[in-house]
Amino acid sequence: MNGTPDARPDRWLRWYRRVATPRLRLVCLPHAGGAPSLFRDWSAGLPADVEVVAVCYPGRQDRLAEPCVDDMGVLSTVIADVLLPYHGPRLALFGHSMGASVAYEVALRLQQRTDTGVAGLFVSGQLPPHRVVPSDVHRQGDDAILAAVRQLGDPGAEAVLADPDLRELVLPAIRADFRLIGGYQPRPVTPLRGPVAAYAGADDPDVPAAGLREWAAATADGPFHHRTLPGNHFYLIPGAAPLLADLSERLAELPAPG
Template sequence: MSAVSGQFDTWFRRYEPASPGAVKLLALPHAGGSAPYFLPLARALAPRVDVLCVQYPGRLDRHREPPLTDLRELAERVYRALVGEPVGPVVLFGHSMGAVLAYEIARRLERAGGGELLGVIASGRRAPHRFREETVHLRDDEGLIAEIRELSGTDKGILEDEELVRMVLPALRADYRAVETYRESPEVPPLAAPVTVLTGESDPRVGLDDARAWQELTSGAFRFRSFPGGHFYLNNRPGEVTAAVRESIEAFRGAAAPTSP
């Protein structure tokens, strides 16, 4: 096994078995998030979808590894771990920071031929070319925690446990630095793969127009779905979100299927 292919188990967590030939769904967490965030989704989609939940360095079983602060480097490492073994049909699904990672990984897959990429599902993030100056990663610890409280994506019990908070802050700050210092390259062509966007209607960080702007980044089909709720709308509407993800995967598969002569 090569060094690259040997990275598969380092980066990906498969919580449920999948049927032979199942489409892979690469699930990329938000800033400060970890692979188990997508465990309910993996259970809901199994066995027809093979959900691979990405585990970033610097958290949980990878807590001894330094977190990465460059989003393109993070995307490159996930991409190399993915293609180190036979991929098969794959859909990229990312929430918040994970949506930008999905975009960068999709670009790499398309540059390499793109035959295995069925589509991208971007959740809870404005289109990458809609830049906005943000400096959360430069705040002190209390300022960083305040941001997390506002977005309501972390269990309040964790935020009240000072020891736990101190453990997760380095990875959280690194993630925020990675996504806030990222700049989309304007000279690259749009994706050929279809894109679905999912977003919360009252997300304080993502306006509906900025979410719809993902359409400008693909020459393929575009689907848009908004849900009641804020940045972590998907926490409160798991059934609806799962259905939307499943529908998108089926639409991607249908578009990729060869047509009869």
């Protein structure tokens, strides 16, 4: 994309439950090709004092006409700008797949720019930065990209991709996300202050348990928690209940704001 993305919070953030005085805000970042609606119903499975906020990347839903962002540094920096007014002990991040890498990069930028960073980082369906495996699928054309999307097993993707009109609407965002993933190179982890928890589907071939445990390097002072749950790469769709139950326990352990 050209130019700097619009950093107004109302363009990027979707509140699915407003809480008058939240103990925590959980900001959720979608997977490649994903949208914030993935997290629409999460509030029902999390503590009542947790405010659920989802990030909408450009090029999808009501931002369909906006240029997509295909660079991790640009995307994570502008999201950190958007979240800066909300940073501190009341802000935690959750990301799935590509969104997990984005969440880590956003947390790192917030830590570099503030005294507190984020209250916690929760990652799902992804390896840590020093173990990511860059892909060149984005260089192989649309057929290869669509095959990769189908192979991941997103239960909502097949119906969209089977419709030629819908496919043309979502393809620009998917292409951009795969370019972003392909350009995200392995590098040493900079540890974050605060806890980290990592999740994956037990049948996800790209995120084995050993790789999941390596997210421990992302926290400087812990605690670290990891868990595999039944299912494939998209284990959290359609049944997010086991994940939300575990997340609720982890969020309850985070200290309340002073």
